[in-house]
Amino acid sequence: MVSKLDGYARLGRAKHPQKVLKRKRDAEDPVVLEQRVADFNLKEVDVKNFTDLPLSLPTVSGLDASHFKILTDIQAKAIPLALKGADCLGAAKTGSGKTLAFLIPVLESLYRKRWTSLDGLGALIISPTRELAIQIFDVLRKIGRYHTFAAGLVIGGKSLQEEQERLGKMNILVCTPGRILQHMDQTASFDVNNLQMLILDEADRIMDMGFQATVDAIVEHLPKERQTLLFSATQTKKVSDLARLSLQEPEYIAVHEAAPSSTPSTLQQHYVITPLPEKLDTLYSFLRSNIKSKILVFLSSGKQVRFVYESFCHLQPGIPLLHLHGKQKQTARLDVTTKFSAAKYSCLFATDVVARGLDFPAVDWVIQLDCPEDADTYIHRVGRTARFERNGRAVLFLDPTEEEGMLKRLTQKKVPIERINVRQKKQQSIKNQLQNMCFKDPELKYIGQKAFVSYVRSVHVQKDKEIFKIKELPLEEFAASLGLPGAPRIKFLKGDSVKELKNAPRHLPSSEDEGENVDGRKQPKEKKKEEVRTKYDRMFERRNQDVLADHYKKMIEEDDEIANVDDGLGDADEDDDFLTVKRYGYADDIEGLNSSAAPVSKPRLVTAVGKEPIIIDSKRREKLLKSKKKLLKFKGKGTKLVFDDEGNAHAIYELEDEVQFKERGPAENQRSKFVEEERERVRAADAVDKRLAKDKKRERKEKRRAREMAEREAGEEVHVQLGASDDGEIGSGDDAEEGASRLVKKLPKKRAKKWFEDDSEDETRHAKKRKGHTIEAVEEPETLEDLEALASGLLG
Numbered sequence: 039m040v041s042k043l044d045g046y047a048r049l050g051r052a053k054h055p056q057k058v059l060k061r062k063r064d065a066e067d068p069v070v071l072e073q074r075v076a077d078f079n080l081k082e083v084d085v086k087n088f089t090d091l092p093l094s095l096p097t098v099s100g101l102d103a104s105h106f107k108i109l110t111d112i113q114a115k116a117i118p119l120a121l122k123g124a125d126c127l128g129a130a131k132t133g134s135g136k137t138l139a140f141l142i143p144v145l146e147s148l149y150r151k152r153w154t155s156l157d158g159l160g161a162l163i164i165s166p167t168r169e170l171a172i173q174i175f176d177v178l179r180k181i182g183r184y185h186t187f188a189a190g191l192v193i194g195g196k197s198l199q200e201e202q203e204r205l206g207k208m209n210i211l212v213c214t215p216g217r218i219l220q221h222m223d224q225t226a227s228f229d230v231n232n233l234q235m236l237i238l239d240e241a242d243r244i245m246d247m248g249f250q251a252t253v254d255a256i257v258e259h260l261p262k263e264r265q266t267l268l269f270s271a272t273q274t275k276k277v278s279d280l281a282r283l284s285l286q287e288p289e290y291i292a293v294h295e296a297a298p299s300s301t302p303s304t305l306q307q308h309y310v311i312t313p314l315p316e317k318l319d320t321l322y323s324f325l326r327s328n329i330k331s332k333i334l335v336f337l338s339s340g341k342q343v344r345f346v347y348e349s350f351c352h353l354q355p356g357i358p359l360l361h362l363h364g365k366q367k368q369t370a371r372l373d374v375t376t377k378f379s380a381a382k383y384s385c386l387f388a389t390d391v392v393a394r395g396l397d398f399p400a401v402d403w404v405i406q407l408d409c410p411e412d413a414d415t416y417i418h419r420v421g422r423t424a425r426f427e428r429n430g431r432a433v434l435f436l437d438p439t440e441e442e443g444m445l446k447r448l449t450q451k452k453v454p455i456e457r458i459n460v461r462q463k464k465q466q467s468i469k470n471q472l473q474n475m476c477f478k479d480p481e482l483k484y485i486g487q488k489a490f491v492s493y494v495r496s497v498h499v500q501k502d503k504e505i506f507k508i509k510e511l512p513l514e515e516f517a518a519s520l521g522l523p524g525a526p527r528i529k530f531l532k533g534d535s536v537k538e539l540k541n542a543p544r545h546l547p548s549s550e551d552e553g554e555n556v557d558g559r560k561q562p563k564e565k566k567k568e569e570v571r572t573k574y575d576r577m578f579e580r581r582n583q584d585v586l587a588d589h590y591k592k593m594i595e596e597d598d599e600i601a602n603v604d605d606g607l608g609d610a611d612e613d614d615d616f617l618t619v620k621r622y623g624y625a626d627d628i629e630g631l632n633s634s635a636a637p638v639s640k641p642r643l644v645t646a647v648g649k650e651p652i653i654i655d656s657k658r659r660e661k662l663l664k665s666k667k668k669l670l671k672f673k674g675k676g677t678k679l680v681f682d683d684e685g686n687a688h689a690i691y692e693l694e695d696e697v698q699f700k701e702r703g704p705a706e707n708q709r710s711k712f713v714e715e716e717r718e719r720v721r722a723a724d725a726v727d728k729r730l731a732k733d734k735k736r737e738r739k740e741k742r743r744a745r746e747m748a749e750r751e752a753g754e755e756v757h758v759q760l761g762a763s764d765d766g767e768i769g770s771g772d773d774a775e776e777g778a779s780r781l782v783k784k785l786p787k788k789r790a791k792k793w794f795e796d797d798s799e800d801e802t803r804h805a806k807k808r809k810g811h812t813i814e815a816v817e818e819p820e821t822l823e824d825l826e827a828l829a830s831g832l833l834g
């Protein structure tokens with residue numbers, strides 16, 4: 039038996055006198071045990087203790103070592119039937135010991151079949167949440183410590199490969215639906231063909247919308263010949279579900295059906311009427327006066343959990359605070375559950391992820407800050423206290439609008455609940471403190487805005503409109519009570535229930551998704567007129583991500599409908615609590631593409647004309663949008679236009695009027711005329727081009743000659759100047775040098791062309807220069823023009 043919870047355990051490594059046990063085990067003939075089970079008659083035997091059951095020695099020893107002696111009602115009824123191999127549907131109150139009711143039959147069934155590691159997977163136990171799976175696995179390790187089966191926990195959070203390597207050797211697996219299906223599809227060595235038992239804990243939850251497809255796919259992989267056990271605190275006998283799981287003549291075991299209440303008798307249940315804007319005040323006051331308690335507070339979304347946790351951490355009510363929701367990392371979740379289990383006094387803010395099955399020891403209070411979606415959820419939530427004959431108290435916070443509808447539902451489900459009032463003397467207001475905190479801490483304000491949106495959204499999507507009446511809720515006041523300076527604007531998707539949304543795969547809303555605001559009014563879909571927007575406008579628009587506070591928005595937009603500017607692809611400012619979207623993108627980041635005044639809060643489609651939309655739902659895509667080069671391919675090629683003399687734009691090819699075209703004669707004639715005209719035009723243009731080319735050539739030649747002549751002249755003048763300097767008449771040597779260089783620099787440009795020089799003379803000069811000779815011969819000017827040219831060169 040491994041000591042720590044590492045996801046795998048070889049049952050049967052306890053320190054118990056192993057050898058003695060082994061001897062006894064070997065001596066125990068499974069055939070005899072089989073016979074004892076067959077002979078066992080539930081009606082004849084009054085089962086009280088585990089020893090009254092036809093159980094194997096290792097199981098009895100394991101139960102004994104875990105201090106389980108007397109059976110609970112559900113165990114007494116379900117275990118004998120399950121031992122005999124019947125398919126069972128077990129329904130019993132929360133905390134009544136259903137886990138043992140299916141784990142004992144699992145161990146016994148495999149034991150009697152002498153299951154070994156070579157036989158592969160014998161039993162599969164599915165749980166809706168990771169926390170519950172861990173808990174079941176823990177109980178299995180305790181009571182199975184004297185068995186020799188290999189048991190595994192498959193809930194994700196570890197590398198798939200690591201799990202794959204061990205999966206083939208497992209005899210019993212405790213898992214969550216998604217992860218086990220992934221293995222069934224991807225792990226070649228994972229063979230389930232030999233499976234003997236399938237167990238679904240919290241079966242109604244597993245069978246509902248969220249897991250429906252996954253469970254169906256899992257069942258597809260499993261052999262039809264198997265035993266199936268379903269357990270839950272709130273179970274229905276839906277024929278369709280039973281058919282899907284191919285249950286064979288199932289035994290329905292509902293131990294508390296005749297009981298006056300569907301919740302434990304040791305549980306005291308109350309509700310308080312607290313208007314939505316006073317909820318947090320009431321909760322804070324409650325915590326302040328119960329600091330020596332273990333309290334579990336349920337909220338309807340992870341964002342609310344975060345906000346209440348963060349803000350209460352600042353406010354310090356005097357009790358250690360914890361928080362848990364589905365978006366946390368697995369290690370953090372495990373850490374929180376372990377801490378809360380071990381704590382004596384603590385307050386855990388949580389979503390319904392801990393509503394089912396979790397067995398936190400000694401919880402004093404269960405507070406439901408947000409009204410549960412239905413009576414079943416209420417029953418599961420309050421079931422976290424008053425477990426296994428312990429006392430517990432539960433308080434449901436109801437807005438006046440929710441009272442009538444919710445009480446009706448609870449009465450239908452046999453939930454005894456009484457109203458209590460908040461002691462006004464003890465009621466403390468934290469509104470001002472929250473406002474202060476939100477003002478100073480934008481991050482907290484942001485979380486508050488998200489919490490507000492997700493709360494309103496969760497109410498909006500509730501199916502039971504007799505309880506949840508969004509239009510009657512004082513939302514502005516509620517926002518103020520969270521410390522927000524105004525109620526963020528929200529749009530919702532229509533028609534989805536909370537359960538569906540919670541479990542929906544990540545998806546983008548379709549273009550048909552209609553928007554509605556808080557008041558239930560339809561949002562206009564037309565685009566606001568294009569306006570010139572400065573970088574300051576954009577800067578202001580890039581506010582605190584995707585929640586728009588009205589007061590903030592009013593600063594930049596007169597028309598408050600701008601927040602709902604719709605690009606036709608989805609709701610720009612909608613909160614995405616149930617769409618589980620992580621990344622944010624800004625349409626503004628993309629030059630030339632559709633832009634919206636509102637920041638984007640969910641996978642966002644951005645399109646370029648004629649191109650596939652880009653969906654911003656990951657870091658990689660966000661990066662892509664920042665690269666202008668990469669974006670080019672999404673931008674399309676643009677349209678080329680030509681402008682006429684009046685500055686009017688035209689397409690390059692425009693079709694002329696057909697009537698006018700026909701008036702000009704048959705098309706063939708026009709064509710040949712056009713060709714002839716064009717040929718003539720080309721010919722004329724060609725002649726002009728040739729003439730121009732000739733002129734240019736001549737010009738170039740003349741220029742070259744002039745340059746050469748100037749160079750030659752320069753050589754002569756330098757010589758003259760240097761000579762003068764030597765005489766000491768013009769100035770010092772330095773001056774002379776400077777003067778000479780000035781002259782040499784200037785001369786080629788300024789000197790007129792020496793018309794009398796010809797190419798041969800030029801050649802001679804170049805040859806001389808090449809040999810390094812100084813030019814000594816000075817040609818005398820022969821004509822008046824020569825003299826003028828020389829003079830102008832010198833003056834230049």
Ligand SMILES: Nc1ncnc2c1ncn2[C@@H]1O[C@H](COP(=O)(O)OP(=O)(O)OP(=O)(O)O)[C@@H](O)[C@H]1O
Nearest residue numbers: 108109110132133134135136137271395397421426
């Ligand atoms: N026979 C027993 N004797 C003593 N304690 C028991 C027995 N069976 C179960 N328990 C204890 O009762 C508590 C509740 O058991 P368990 O978690 O199985 O309840 P449950 O019916 O599955 O609850 P839920 O409906 O909330 O999932 C556990 O702490 C468990 O250890």
